[in-house]
Amino acid sequence: MEKQTLSFQAEVKQLLHLVTHSLYSNKEIFLRELVSNASDACDKLRFEALNDASLFEDQPNLEIRIGFDKEARRIIISDNGIGLSAQEAIDHLGTIAKSGTKEFMAKLDGDKARDANLIGQFGVGFYSGYIVADRITVESRRAGLAATEGVRWSSEGTGDFEVETITRERRGTDIILHLREGEDEFLATWKLKSIVGKYSDHISLPVLMRKESWDAEKGENVVSDDWEPVNKAAAIWTRSKSDITDAEYKAFYEQLTYDTTAPLAYTHNRVEGRTEYTQLLYIPAKAPFDLWNRDKRGGVKLYVKRVFIMDDAEALMPVYLRFVKGVIDSADLPLNVSRELLQESRDVKAIREGSTKRVLSMLESLADHEDAAEKAKYADFWKQFGAVLKEGIGEDHANQERLAKLLRFASTQADEGVSFADYVSRMKEGQEAIYYITAETLAAAKNSPQLEIFKKKGIEVLLFTDRVDEWMLSHLYEFEGKSLQSVAKGAVDLGTLQDEEEKKQAEAAAESFKPTLDRLKAALASRAKDVRVTTRLVDSPACLVVEEGDMSGHLARLLKQAGQSAPNSQPVLEVNAEHALVKKLAALPEGAAQFDDLAQVLFDNALLAEGGQLEDPAAHVKRIQALILG
Numbered sequence: 001m002e003k004q005t006l007s008f009q010a011e012v013k014q015l016l017h018l019v020t021h022s023l024y025s026n027k028e029i030f031l032r033e034l035v036s037n038a039s040d041a042c043d044k045l046r047f048e049a050l051n052d053a054s055l056f057e058d059q060p061n062l063e064i065r066i067g068f069d070k071e072a073r074r075i076i077i078s079d080n081g082i083g084l085s086a087q088e089a090i091d092h093l094g095t096i097a098k099s100g101t102k103e104f105m106a107k108l109d110g111d112k113a114r115d116a117n118l119i120g121q122f123g124v125g126f127y128s129g130y131i132v133a134d135r136i137t138v139e140s141r142r143a144g145l146a147a148t149e150g151v152r153w154s155s156e157g158t159g160d161f162e163v164e165t166i167t168r169e170r171r172g173t174d175i176i177l178h179l180r181e182g183e184d185e186f187l188a189t190w191k192l193k194s195i196v197g198k199y200s201d202h203i204s205l206p207v208l209m210r211k212e213s214w215d216a217e218k219g220e221n222v223v224s225d226d227w228e229p230v231n232k233a234a235a236i237w238t239r240s241k242s243d244i245t246d247a248e249y250k251a252f253y254e255q256l257t258y259d260t261t262a263p264l265a266y267t268h269n270r271v272e273g274r275t276e277y278t279q280l281l282y283i284p285a286k287a288p289f290d291l292w293n294r295d296k297r298g299g300v301k302l303y304v305k306r307v308f309i310m311d312d313a314e315a316l317m318p319v320y321l322r323f324v325k326g327v328i329d330s331a332d333l334p335l336n337v338s339r340e341l342l343q344e345s346r347d348v349k350a351i352r353e354g355s356t357k358r359v360l361s362m363l364e365s366l367a368d369h370e371d372a373a374e375k376a377k378y379a380d381f382w383k384q385f386g387a388v389l390k391e392g393i394g395e396d397h398a399n400q401e402r403l404a405k406l407l408r409f410a411s412t413q414a415d416e417g418v419s420f421a422d423y424v425s426r427m428k429e430g431q432e433a434i435y436y437i438t439a440e441t442l443a444a445a446k447n448s449p450q451l452e453i454f455k456k457k458g459i460e461v462l463l464f465t466d467r468v469d470e471w472m473l474s475h476l477y478e479f480e481g482k483s484l485q486s487v488a489k490g491a492v493d494l495g496t497l498q499d500e501e502e503k504k505q506a507e508a509a510a511e512s513f514k515p516t517l518d519r520l521k522a523a524l525a526s527r528a529k530d531v532r533v534t535t536r537l538v539d540s541p542a543c544l545v546v547e548e549g550d551m552s553g554h555l556a557r558l559l560k561q562a563g564q565s566a567p568n569s570q571p572v573l574e575v576n577a578e579h580a581l582v583k584k585l586a587a588l589p590e591g592a593a594q595f596d597d598l599a600q601v602l603f604d605n606a607l608l609a610e611g612g613q614l615e616d617p618a619a620h621v622k623r624i625q626a627l628i629l630g
Helices: 012-023 029-048 086-093 100-106 111-115 125-131 189-199 246-257 346-367 372-389 397-406 420-425 442-446 449-456 469-473 500-512 514-523 553-561 580-587 593-609 617-629
Strands: 004-007 064-069 074-079 133-141 150-155 160-166 172-179 207-215 220-229 265-271 277-283 300-304 307-313 325-330 433-438 462-464 482-486 530-533 542-545 572-575
Touching: 029 064, 029 074, 029 125, 029 172, 029 189, 029 307, 064 189, 086 133, 086 150, 086 160, 125 133, 125 172, 189 207, 189 307, 246 265, 246 277, 246 325, 265 346, 277 346, 325 346, 346 372, 346 397, 397 420, 420 433, 433 449, 433 469, 442 462, 449 542, 462 469, 469 553, 500 514, 500 530, 514 530, 514 572, 514 580, 514 593, 542 593, 572 593, 580 593, 593 617
Parallel strands: 064 207, 300 325, 433 462, 433 482, 530 572
Antiparallel strands: 004 160, 064 074, 074 172, 133 150, 133 172, 150 160, 207 220, 265 277, 277 325, 300 307, 542 572
């Protein structure tokens, strides 16, 4: 066939402009695409040769070669795969987004389709070469055709392409990129090696480049005629688990994350079915410095058929598991046309759900392990990542129950490591609720006046001190049928844990103390929603609580610290009628000047005891000084 000039079968000018300027976020992706296509071509040859071994001709070893010519400003990507006939070059390279691999797959059915699952299905990857090249020449010969039936295809990507028959001894394809001005950075061995290492390191075929060594006399690197592999050509996650040692798993983790500390745990699985993928996931031992930056891109590395696609595949792992590191390699995923962005689909959702459950199973194995050393690993994990895991209670309702079992807290009986299950197992007979308190620090929670009645009766109370706890509690209402109840909200009702005599005494005290309560309500009208006799205090004179359904004082303070507005709701002041200070207050005559000051001091002290801040500290100091002076 003599040289012909043909037109692309699409509005190629606009589409190529889109490919070269919009679809790809960085230029170096062109090499990933072309190496991936070369790998696909070799995989196709290997598959077709199962029925016709003569297709291998005299080249049984499949490989990809990358070379460059500085003088001519060209990069050449070669493979000895299936190759193209003249008609295939016209059909496959003459139409944007027409994928020869996709057509090849369409011809397979049943078992053959499963056997060929390594063969890619990509469309516009070839045209990514125009990111750096102003002309692309393709020289190819299909396996099984005569040497005289080779083909040369060439185009500047401006609407037309030229095609002609050539003599070509070698089967396979050479893609020759004639670089644009300003793209000389790619005419360097180190640059091309680094791109292969980043994107194509785990392709199963060897990717070869000429050896380069330093020539002291010339004062420059000299390229030899010998070729050497520049990729590892072995993806650890594609190997059988029984063939991989613990040391190899840990070495891969270090290579993947640059973290020299061994991971706490890892899981390696191949998932088959409608959605096929392999996952190798790790739980790090140490939290990164930017763990709490939710805007930071996070996620696992995504590969499609061992071709690296992206570093942070956020769509494949929920945000609350952003500390998980690892690799997910899918048989096929719905990427956009540039293969850089995941498109939400049933497959993506299935991988995300499957990976989430696998990570939770890994954490459950650590948490429930009978071996003390393994169980200690979960305690280490919780110190590093526990607060982040709590985010999942509100974000992942499907796994909320599993997550709740993994939570650990401090309590009035232990400073750390208390699970909901531990708490429930220690509940008093007749106790209906799981009691908790939120505070800024562990010390503030432990010494809160609201705990006094619970300490007196030996009732355990969980101490929540992480900033995320208030948000978590807005989504978690119960555990295994036991409701969660704040000791700082509403009136204390201990049910059968409080005997009848105590209830009668409380009612009698409230009745006899009513005149003083009325005076306190008047004195604190601008600060307290109500004043009532408490049943929760033993040693303290007063405490602040909020009504059921109102925002806690701790949460209101957190919102203000974050620069957000909080509802302007007033607390309830509860007073201990048996306390000496309160009795002194009740004994002051009607109209006594000291009453209002003492009432304000009582309120301020209660506010400070729960970790709040005074709006007017100077006024509080003056009142204290006046009371001291008498």
